[in-house]
Amino acid sequence: MSGVPSTTDSLASALSRTALAPVQVVAFWSAIALPLAYLPLLAGGLETGELSLFVGLLAVHAAALVIGRDHAQE
Template sequence: MHLGNSVTAVGFWIGTLLPVAYLPVFLSGIDSAGSLSLVVGLLAIHALALIVGHDYSGSRSR
């Protein structure tokens, strides 16, 4: 497996599983600048992971 394929696979799986991390953040509340920064950071990482992992071949049915 090439490095590019590995990076794409990691991006796909991070993009798939990262929304699980949103729930505790939203349940604890966004009541400070630190919490807001965390949400914005998670959204940025999620968007980057989706961009990197969008060509992952394991995500398509054959």
């Protein structure tokens, strides 16, 4: 009977999908919109203070790509 999922497993799975869905939506659309923030930084040239901002922006974009990759795939 180990192959039969229990009710609590399916309930926990449904709750995690429900809770994760809004996070995936925000991450998906953020991954689409974040490259627009690169334009002003790159157009003006990257100075020392802006370099850390650009690297942080790249890290946030990478995280948004990973988190939002499964949005609306059914």
